[in-house]
Amino acid sequence: MSCLNYTEMNKTSMMKSYEEVRTEEISHFFMAIATPLVCSFGVLGNILNLVVLTMEKYQRTLTKMELSAHMGLIALAFSDFMFCLLALLFTLLPLKDVYELEDYVVYYDWLGGGFITIFIVISTWLIVVMAGERYMAVCHPFKARKLISLRKTRISITVIFVLCALCTVPIFLEKEIVRCDNSTFLRVEDRKMFTRPIVAARRLAWSVCFDFIPCASLIYFNIILILKIRKAKQLRQNMAPLQREKKIAIRPAKRNGSVKFARELNIHHQSHSQSSSFSHSNVSGKLTVHLTRKRAADSALNSVTATLVAVVLLFLILVSPSELLKFVLEYATSSVDKYKVKLVRSVTNFMQALNFSTNFVLYCAINKSFRQTLTKIVCLWWIALLPKRKRKGSSDSMTSDERNNMI
Template identity: 50%
Template sequence: MFTFSYKMMAKCKNLSEENLSIPIENKSTEYILEKNVHFIFMEIGIPIVCAFGLVGNMLSLLVLTKEKVNHCLTKMEKSAHIGLIALAVSDFMFCLLALLFTILPTQEIYLEPNGIMYYRWLGNGFITFFIINSTWLIVVMAGERYIAVCHPFKARKFISLKKTKIAICLVYVVCMISTIPLFFESEIVEEICVDGSKLYKIEKRKNYSNQTRRMVWSIVFDFTPSIALLYFNICLVWKIRRAKQLRREMTLGQGNDLIMYRSSMKSTDDQGTHSSSRSNNSCNEFRKADQSENFLIRGKPRTISQHKRGSDSALNSVTATLVAVVVLFLILVSPSEVIKFIYAKIHPIDRDAKNKHYHYYQIILHVTNFMQSLNFSINFILYCAVNKSFRKTLRSLICFCQHPRPRARFIKQIPNRIT
């Protein structure tokens, strides 16, 4: 690229020396540090993370789709699965576009329009779309889970599979409309050389002011989602801990009731030994009734309680999964956006002068871009670590050939009696 710039300098009058390479010995310490950070995070870290994210999100889509089709899910679980599927699609597209953005060659001058040039021109807008889209999908899912757990009576009115699909579609449409201004920040400039040949460059629009857009963008897509997710997560964690505490107290109470019941039965038996035969008969009838009651408890009611316990376990797994996703977002994405906003306000960035604050800001961008890529790439690991049903379905997909074979049923033949 540098050799090309020297050769074209003799032919193109519109190309100045600022397009040429400057020996690295004349560069500042901040410039060298920024290039090293760029190499570590943008050229090595993000491609590896995004490649893993492509595989992980694809597996997440397969597992979540199979769970939705094969398992008898409740209305709440179906809504959560639809949201997780939409999130996996958005994360997959982000990983794909970010991987292309990092592995495609970077050029300042193009001999002719091609796909790489157009992707460099528009790719940043599409990547940003999927970033904010995934962010608000997480907000929608966390909000639904907050209503389902903290306000269960209102959940029947506000949460349904149809409403969840409408909310997801609205998120996609609103985020796409919001990213339209990003596609107008830069333009393709045509340079005419002395010999009549043409060159093409991607430059920022000179009269395009985006200060207002950046302020609105920070409020709507950075601070508001972070505050909402923080509130939802605190409420969900508190409610989960409260539910566990109540369940523990109920378990202790049931144990005490069982001890009192056994002691009362023992005293009844002792009194029965000194009573008449009539009282013995009544005691025997009482025992038979108690045995039949125990049989009913061990039979159908036990099956119902097991089904209810399984449904509660599934709901708890979905809630724990969403809590883990929100925690990961709050750790990797929210602080990075706040740091970029604060640093840009304290130290105005001059892209033309490229002073030390510009290089420091670029370092922050490289690190935060890697953190965002990590956030959208490792949800698959969270699902495996938190959701037992997800692990079971994944194991059945991977080890489909190792299902246990049905055991042969042997019928015992009774010999005919000789008459």
């Protein structure tokens, strides 16, 4: 088919039904308005994720488990950033049916979908690996100390990036740039060798490896983690009254001195010297410090676990159903209206963009240390962006006050 006939066919197909017009309007809203806004927010949010998580990694004293989780979150933020950037370009660039020879947008139309897919599957398997590590850390802590390490986490992240890029190669091969009959226009078409059964088989294998297996794994890991979090919360609630009673019993003992404190605790060794009492207080002080550090480590571990559970839940709600729905409509059914397929693609693309753009909101809502680090960064930026006149004026006022004090 020549490009002239192609454009004439588009002109003659202006007579559309009411349902088709409404479908195109909804698709235009999602692809031209909603998705660009969400992707723009995602680009900014993932940049902040990279900055905050990197600063947390170097400023806080993190355990081996926390460092591994932070490395996974940093890799996830980079993958989400690339997805949001490429998806934003996909919605903003003028993609056409026919391109001129000097129009370089045709190359993005050819390769852009494949690169977007790469970062979708990378983010998917990064979440699966992090959920698996968190499951080991919470449910099997002794085995996790042997299996989880920074070196293994780096290797797993690198393997995910490489394997996902290699698995996406068939998507790049499915389309090609074709020159029109008059040799002045170009268009992107499906290769003839990739027939519908071949593409359906590839899509089925793709759904098994990158949709069904990750979805089932995330559902299992998330259920176990949620049950563990609820059990730990109930245990803390049950222990809270006992801790309050101990604090109430210890306060009067401190006021009445060490002798009364010993009597209330039924310590009958009154002949101990001052050195023994000092050693006893020293041991109790060390025990208190150890318990404080353990509580801080447990709270940090619970914070990371809760953050990852929220990320997995958002992924299961927004990404997994969209991939399954696209597969069912395009390949599992025999005859589907093309306008319905276009509408489903627009809505599911928006859902995926929403998933990869809102992790910043989840981190701010759930992770307390993330909020604290973000507040420090904002304060430092605000101080750095203050006008020099204000800083100079404040310094002059300080010097004048000092002079008045000197007088």
